Amino acid sequence: MFLFPVLTIGFLFVAVPLLVHLINMLRHRRQPWAAMDFLLASYRKQRKWVVLRQLLLLLSRLALAALLIALLAGWTGGGKLMQMLGGKTVHHVVLLDDSYSMGDSSGNTTAYQSALQTLQDLTRQLAQEDGEHRLTVMRSSRAALATRGGIQRGDTAADLSSQTITGDSRLIRRVMATAASPLRTDMTAAVEMAAQLLENDSADERHVYLLSDFRRRDWSAPERLTQQLRRIDGDAEIRLVDCAGAAAGNLAITDLSPQQDVWVAGVPVVIRAKVKNYGSGPVNNVTIGVRMVLYGDDVTTPEPGLPQSGRVESLPAIVIESLQSGEEVTKTFQVFVAQPGTHAIEAWLPEDALAIDNRRICTLPLSETQKVLVIDDDPDGRGAYHVGSVLNPGGQVNIGAVPQVESSSFLRSITPESLAGFRAVYLIDVPTIGEGAAAALDQYVRSGGGLAWFLGESVDRTVYNQTLVSADRRLLPAALLQIQPLRDRPDGVTADVRMDDSSDLLLPLASAGDGVFSLVRFSDSWLLDLKDDDANDTGISTDVVSGDVDDAAATESENLEMGPVRVPLRRTDGVPVVMQHDYGRGRVVTVAAGLDGQWTNWTGDPTFVVFLLQTNAYLWSAASPPTARSVDDPMRVSLPADRYAPVLTWLPANEPPRLPIELSRDDLADDGSTDAGSGAASGDGGRQQTLELDPVGAIVDGRVDVTDLMRPGLGEWMLTALDGQTEMRPVATTIRVGESDLQRSKHAEVLRDLQPVDAEFIDRGRWNDQTRQAGSSLVSLVLLGLLVLFFAIEQALAYWASYHAAAPSSIKSGPRSGGVGSTPASWSNRSTTGSQATGDLTGDRVG
DSSP: OBSSGGGGGGGGGGHHHHHHHHHHHHTOOOOOOHHHHHHHHHHHHSHHHHHHHHHHHHHHHHHHHHHHHHHHHTBOOOHHHHHHHHOOEEEEEEEEOOSGGGGOOSSSSOHHHHHHHHHHHHHHHHHHSSSEEEEEEEEHHHHHHHHHTTOOOHHHHOSEEEEEOOSOGGGGHHHHTOOOOSOOOOSHHHHHHHHHHHHTOOOSEEEEEEEEOOBHHHHSSOHHHHHHHHHHHTTSEEEEEEOOOSOOOOEEEEEEEEOSSOOBTTSOEEEEEEEEEOSSSOEEEEEEEEEEEEOOTTOOSOOTTSSOSSEEEEEEEEEEEEEOTTOEEEEEEEEOOOSOEEEEEEEEOOOOSOOTTSEEEEEEEEBOOEEEEEEEOOTTOHHHHHHHHHHOOOTTOOOSEEEEEEOGGGGGGOOHHHHTTEEEEEEESOSOOOHHHHHHHHHHHHTTOEEEEEOOTTOOHHHHHHHHEETTEESSSSOEEEEEEOOOOOTTOOOSEEEOSOOGGGGGGGGGOGGGGTTOOBSEEEEEOOTTSGGGGTTOOOOOOTTSSOGGGGSOOTTOOBOOOEEEEEETTSOEEEEEEEETTEEEEEESSOSSSSSBOGGGSHHHHHHHHHHHHHHHHTSSOOSOEETTSOEEEEEETTSEEEEEEEEOSOSSSOOOEEEEGGGSEEOOOOOSTTHHHHTOOSOEEEEEEOHHHHHHHOSSOHHHHHOOEEEEEEEEETTSOEEEEEEEEEOOSSSOOOOBOOHHHHHHHTTTSOEEEEOGGGHHHHHHHHHHHHHHHHHHHHHHHHHHHHHHHHHHHSOOOOOHHHHHTOOOOOOTTOOOGGGTTTSOHHHHHTTOOSOOOOO
16 A cells, blocks of 8 residues: 555654644633633634634644655555546556576576566555456467467467456466476567457556566567557557576577488487587587487386386487587487387486476387389399399398389389388389379379389380379479480599589588599480579580470479479589489489499499488488477377277376376367378378377367477377277477577667567566556655645635734724624734634633
């Protein structure tokens, strides 16, 4: 009720005028006096009127004393009076920044805990104040997810929506139990929803509070946020509350993933870990802890009492000797797992200011040895021999692929279902491709399969262009033009080919440069109609027959799911030799030369082995399941159709004990995916059904707590087959990179960038005083006005209740009549004006 409660002791001063009046009454004593007897006779006739004047004077002096003390003590309790007069209500909208940088613990507590404490202080204060106060609380993460889901109403995304504040602490209990979310987000969506909420609000006053950590990445140039704040600037007071402490150094693991390769049980896999220094100074001797969580055939039941159900196996730690400010380094290590299945790799850093980015996890899906289809029409099988000997060298070397060599007649009867059993398809100098085979290959690649072409002199250009390159099919990167002989090499150039693009297909050879191809020779290769390629600038003339190429294939269709064409290897005259492009969910590699030794000797060079191994890894990885999901992405699980029970159990990533969540297939959205192409990845050639659980949908229907879906770490699905057998599938959930930089914007810079929005910063350390002073300004003005008014009334009453001698001119005019209330002028020196002013009601002379 008061800004300065100590000064309320001054209300005792209100009794001073009353005490003075009583003291004056005690000083009276009776003494015979003829003149006073005359006055008493007059007084008896006007007693009630005199008492009324003196009582009003006394009350005005009491009111003056009370108003003076209330003004000095900072009285803020005018709410009920204002409410009685005009029905005034105040709406407080609190927007909580709960992006994961709010987990910064540079101070004694996290920034998000400080924001919650600020919210609690505000609620307690408003509960003590008079008037009607309504509270709306909205977290930025819920607002961002709701916006992504197409939700426009702010009350749907708010944790509290226009709730009347009472003394009950349960009002904000649910909000106080929350923690900083793992999302990378800003305040734009929350402000936009708050603006929409306030447009239809009927409150007399509106206050919007932005509780954030004001990191530089979000607040250095907040154009979109400023645009949304301008919508509420004229209707509400905008107050900014800084909840973070001084920025501290922070290290983060920005990526942990298996290197693109053949992921097969019994074959070593390289894992890459990236660490970045977001601090302002260098750090030395950074240790990265690493471990594996194995999910073999023996792991079939969940362990809610443990952080994970799999078997943990520690790996040697990795040390980074030095890491400069802003520097990011990549460390690699190998893991070897003999059992197939989906396993997990976890890496972590020592604890620092921001804990959530110190750990990262990924899964490692390992399959059994997979088959690859090799089609070669050469009677000697030279091309198939070169591919097979690299992919399956025999002995103790295991690449993970088992080539199945067939002739082109095999293509006449292929279907998407028969191709689903192969992880990749290699077509070596196949003369023609029929429409049926082309359609099956098209669906296979779109569904995630890998396809490699080796185009020799037996290829029928016309048939290839008609069946493989069209407006709705692009199994080749472009139409075939002609066989192009190699022109003379430039002076000083000894190799026939050069690396031309940063591609994983030749990444191991990149450090050696073009000299590694010095022994590779090309006499001829196919020239393709790459519209944006440098081959068009080489001056090569083409003799394409009119009608060979479908005109619709000259330009890419809008509905064609084709990525850009990359050229890892070219001839020295600029003609592309190796091309790669993504198509649908699959990948295609095209080599513009055969493997029979007629055009090139590349198959006898060691670089061909490296190229083919990298190509096989590139083709296989298209069908590989993802190794991690971001916290706000849908969570998907692929199941062979009609093999599993309709009930699934989800164990979220958390410290034990973990609470299992049972879900039916009705709770999960079916994305309609029944692709046969994913069968090779799963080891099941049957149809796959993919179910998903979206955090955005969880915001709307509320059937699942969205926090359990977005918690980073290692979660687990428990699947039950129709025969009663259970299976555990780990799911790695990771945060998005972008919130680890803890550098902060200065308050003056934030206010400058928000202009012309009228906003002010409130120090959360003096939150109560500042807020209450702002809320009591109107009351103080009213008190000051009343003080001046009552002072004027007191002076008028004092003058009215006092005795005043008649003017000299009136005395000279003759004696007055002896009516009641008349007093001779000669008695004026005997009367006591002060006693009348203080309420002398006895009429006795003051001694």
